[in-house]
Amino acid sequence: MLLQGIERAVRIPEWHLTTAEILYRLPDHPMVLQSFIWQKIDRAPSFPELHGFLEFWQRDIEGKLHSVRVASAALWKPAEFTYAEGELRLH
Secondary structure, eight states: OHHHHHHHHHSOTTEEEEEEEEEEEOSSOTTOEEEEEEEEEEETTTOHHHHHHHHHHHHHOSSOEEEEEEEETTTOOGGGOOOOSOOOOOO
């Protein structure tokens, strides 16, 4: 209970944990994709921290970006999930 109170006091409104899976091509072997996981507190849906990191990547890192998949706590809220009313069994 005490930790939940601290979390509410410390947490910045509208900023949530954001995780991005970045697939990029290896500079020496462009047909091979490598995965990189990036995680930081960011503001959805504009994601300024992620955009800043991706701009840095394109400017300073040799591996060409293939795709970016983003997951954020702001995009999924507990109220969006509901429990099932029943159970179906198929033999």
